[in-house]
Amino acid sequence: MESLTISEWLLTELKQGRFPPRMPSHRRVYEAIRRAIATQHLTPGARLPSTRSLAEELSLSRNTLLAAFEQLHEEGYVVSRIGSGTRVAATLPESFVPMRASGATTDAEPPMNTSGRNTSGLSKRGAIVAGPSDQPSYEVQPFTPGEDDFSAFPTQIWRRLLNRQWRDPQPAFLDYGHAGGHLPLRHAIANYLRMSRTVNLTVEQVLITSGTQQSIDLCARMLTDYGDRVWVENPCYWGARRVLEVNGLSLHPVPVDDEGMAPGNTDFRNPPRLIYTTPSHQYPKGVAMSYGRRRLLLDYAASRGAWILEDDYDSEFRFEGRPLSSLQGMDQSGCVLYMGTFSKVMYPGIKLGYIVVPPELAERFKRGLYELQRPGQVVIQAALADFIEEGHFSTHIRRLRQIYKERRYLLQKALAPVTNVGARLPPAGSGLHLVVELPAACDDVRVAELAAEQGLRVYPLSHYSVGEKREKGLIIGYAYASTDRITTYGRILADVIQAALSN
Ligand SMILES: Cc1ncc(COP(=O)(O)O)c(C=O)c1O
Known part of the structure; x- marks a missing residue:
């Protein structure tokens, strides 16, 4: 043109x-x-x-x-x-590129043709992965959950550290990396987790993966067999859910209340092989698991030989009160596998995360990691080790914490009027998203559509349900919305919610 x-x-x-x-x-x-x-x-x-x-x-x-x-x-x-x-x-x-969002349930199996192969040509697991989502395609918009603010990332420092590694890379840096990850990075993570997250560990227990998605996949493959029962929180992080489903596991939803995952007698009757949980900041509802619940879960898992997968995906962003300790740090019996990610603090495309496994699993998990994932990325791992050791990591976290704390405050203020029309805005002291809880009769998918018409993408809470019980609400990410515009966006969203609930 x-x-x-x-x-x-x-x-x-x-x-x-x-x-x-x-x-x-x-x-x-x-x-x-x-x-x-x-x-x-x-x-x-x-x-x-x-x-x-x-x-x-x-x-x-x-x-x-x-x-x-x-x-x-x-x-x-x-x-x-x-x-x-x-x-x-x-x-x-x-x-x-229009992306697929999920949170969706795709229990329907594809139709079969006479040869017994489903007409899409996909396996059952392929059909789960590629199945229709009940969420429309989306583009990143101010309140899209899971998006970070990349503008604050110290690009120059990162470039310098990468360049330093590339100046004279050791041959091993260009290989897959088969030792469970670059040792200096494993040391740096071990020190960080000991100090900041009260994780009990030695460096041998730390394995570098390509992020939490891969950590969960590795745990599922190494610790379960097809058809095994796994407890998941309801509502549940869709990424974890997908991986567990694709591994052929039987998902058992456990409700979440104000103290976190809340198993009851009917749950206890059928012990699981795995328990997937987000105790520091339940995804998506945002509650922290109480001390009593942590003890209950640990004692139950230990007595039934179940493994707990602790997904500690965003605890760097705790804005109020003292940092919560990890579940792993309270574990006496060695049943917790602790998982973290660099997707939130650095950037998702870095594709690096870690698992801390019990000592007796460390060597076998290292072999499994190499056999199944060929993790690689050693040059980036080396640069990241320097980034942490030289103090840039903690400086960056402190900076982001300030930025996100202010955005969260402004958004909560802008959304406050929704509490006058029957919505609930639970207190949130950490993380990168807020949840507005809506009355059970409200169609949260429709409210999310109305928000999208105003250029604001939020996710309906009901899409994160596993099983029958569907809580209603909106999940609102605030990391990506700029500080000077977030109040305006928040007010528009509050108007949308108020109008929807007043009709
Ligand atoms: C609950 C939860 N766990 C983990 C992750 C990050 O996973 P990954 O390391 O695969 O990017 C996310 C990202 O949004 C999340 O919401």
Whole structure:
């Protein structure tokens, strides 16, 4: 498209008014340009007109255009170079590709043809993984849960540390890495967990994986057989649920109350092989498991020979009170496998996490890790070890904690009015998301759709249910929403919720 036609096209898009009524002008321009890129009206490398000329042609202020361009630039849709103006980026951000969200139940098996093979050609497990989701495809938006604020990441330091490793890499750094991970990183993690998370361990117990998803998969393969029972929290983190289902395990939902996972007599009657739990900050409801529940779970698991998978995915972001100790740190019988991730503190694409396994499992898990996953990434592991040892990790955590604490406070304030119409906003002292609990009769999927119409992506809590009981609510991530806009977004969302509950 030539300059003139770009502005004509934008003018038509803006006039057609397919935007939510309260969407600000800069956001409309941003969306319109993104649409032009999506529909290939603007192809990679295409030059955009200057903000000055577009402002004139669209009869908008230059600041509006600057804000739209800034966002496109920050998110990687366009690149700007002095002398050659602003162009559509050659490589578009991954989030641009419509992604699948989950939380979905896909219990339906695919139909079979006469050969006994299902018509999709997939295995049963393949059909679970690729099955229809009851959630629409999404793009990253301010309240999308699970998204981090990458703008605060110390890119220069990270680049320097990576470059240092690449300057003269040892041959072993380019191999798969078969020793359970790079030893200095395992030492750094062991020190960090001992100090910050009261985990009881020696370095031999630490294995580096490609993240929690892979840690759970490894545990499922090494510790269970097809059909074994596994307790999961209800509602449950969909990523864990998927991996457990695909491993052919029988998922047994255990309710969650204000003290965390709450097994009752009917649960106790059928002991599981595995118990998957998020005790520090239940995902998605956000409660911390009480001391009594921790003791109960540990004693029960020890007496029945069950393994507990403790997913400690975001405890770096505790904003109030003293840090909670880990379940693993209270365990006397060696039944807890503790899992952590660098997805939240660093960035998800780093694909690094860790498991701390009981001493007697360490060697066998190391072999299993190598046989099943060939983890690799040793250069990145070495850079990460330096990042932790040189203090950048703790500085970065402190910085993020400040940023996210403020965002959480602003969002809670903006959402407060929803409590006047029957919604509940439980206190949340940690993590990267809030939950607004809605009355049982409320259709939370519909409320999430109404929010999406205002450009705000939130997830319905009911999609995280396992089994019959479906709690209603909205899961709202606040890490990705910028501090200066979060109050505005929060108020729009509060209006949506209030309107939905008042009808
Ligand atoms: C409960 C829970 N565990 C773990 C993770 C991170 O997993 P991974 O290390 O596979 O990125 C997430 C990410 O959103 C999560 O919500």
